[in-house]
Amino acid sequence: MDNNPEKWRTQAWAHLTKLRQESPLIQCITNFVSMDIMANVLLSAGASPAMIHSIDEIPEFTPKAHALCINVGTLTTDWLPAMKVAAETANKEGKPWVLDPVAAGATGFRLKACLELLGLKPCVVRGNGSEILALFKGSVDPTSKGVDSSHESTDVVEAAKSLAQLSGSVIAVSGAVDIITDGHRVVGVQNGVAMLQKITATGCSVTALIAAFIAIDPLHVIEATSSALSLFGVAAEIGMQMSNGPASLRTHLMDSLYGLDEGTVLNRVNITNL
Numbered sequence: 001m002d003n004n005p006e007k008w009r010t011q012a013w014a015h016l017t018k019l020r021q022e023s024p025l026i027q028c029i030t031n032f033v034s035m036d037i038m039a040n041v042l043l044s045a046g047a048s049p050a051m052i053h054s055i056d057e058i059p060e061f062t063p064k065a066h067a068l069c070i071n072v073g074t075l076t077t078d079w080l081p082a083m084k085v086a087a088e089t090a091n092k093e094g095k096p097w098v099l100d101p102v103a104a105g106a107t108g109f110r111l112k113a114c115l116e117l118l119g120l121k122p123c124v125v126r127g128n129g130s131e132i133l134a135l136f137k138g139s140v141d142p143t144s145k146g147v148d149s150s151h152e153s154t155d156v157v158e159a160a161k162s163l164a165q166l167s168g169s170v171i172a173v174s175g176a177v178d179i180i181t182d183g184h185r186v187v188g189v190q191n192g193v194a195m196l197q198k199i200t201a202t203g204c205s206v207t208a209l210i211a212a213f214i215a216i217d218p219l220h221v222i223e224a225t226s227s228a229l230s231l232f233g234v235a236a237e238i239g240m241q242m243s244n245g246p247a248s249l250r251t252h253l254m255d256s257l258y259g260l261d262e263g264t265v266l267n268r269v270n271i272t273n274l
């Protein structure tokens, strides 16, 4: 894709239209905090969510899903084997899966689990600046703020590129500017509002949305990931105009995502090659 902004916008609208038409089934193995908002964001966008995480069901269910989202936000020893079996099943079935390494640098247990999952070759890893840096360094961050970031996405571009080259996954770093890279190309998305950081699990939700967009365009992972991040940001921008704070934005974000129309998308999507 050349750096014509119009092409990125047209592509984002084409992705959303296809998502609404095909309504892919997205399996989410995710943290307790995020389950509700993640499922509702997927529904608002046009996808079909299923929060199914029992290891007893994965061999039967994961092959039916069009994409899988794995999120370690409230990880326990019990859940990790299910996540690994699901990732392996998705790989075997040729289904794309994405990893959200929530608070990767917060503890040794979490970091080890995230690195093991990264070894199972997710199609995309989406994290905030601190999470991506922790994965790149492979070390616990003594100054970790848990699920929140203490690094700007734009400060970890080189780490993200190296991590992408080492892992073979596309790395998406969220922030004021979302960075998407396969280790060679770097794309920037400038949509969204800072208030998204004041709603829990918006990061988790946009990771699930990336899974949905990859489900409908698995051969263009960077493009699908960029569209998902941009359209989530556009919905937040529109929603913010009707909101007084995080609680009302949470509601308006979903209404705006559901109602996104061609004119709004073509006017607002802001994606560029960096």
Ligand SMILES: Nc1ncnc2c1ncn2[C@@H]1O[C@H](COP(=O)(O)OP(=O)(O)O)[C@@H](O)[C@H]1O
Pocket (backbone or CB within 6 Å): 127, 128, 129, 147, 148, 149, 174, 175, 176, 177, 178, 191, 192, 193, 194, 195, 196, 197, 201, 202, 203, 204, 206, 229, 232, 233
């Ligand atoms: N300062 C900001 N301005 C605009 N959008 C932002 C800003 N910070 C985060 N976002 C958006 O909020 C969503 C969640 O990102 P982020 O807060 O980085 O994830 P996490 O919740 O995992 O830490 C993403 O869509 C991202 O683009």
Ligand SMILES: Cc1ncsc1CCOP(=O)(O)O
Pocket (backbone or CB within 6 Å): 031, 033, 034, 073, 074, 102, 147, 199, 200, 201, 202, 203, 204, 205
């Ligand atoms: C608060 C919290 N604690 C464990 S998982 C979680 C949700 C994190 O969501 P996000 O990474 O999208 O902010």
Ligand SMILES: [Mg+2]
Pocket (backbone or CB within 6 Å): 102, 103, 127, 128, 147, 203, 204
């Ligand atoms: Mg997060």
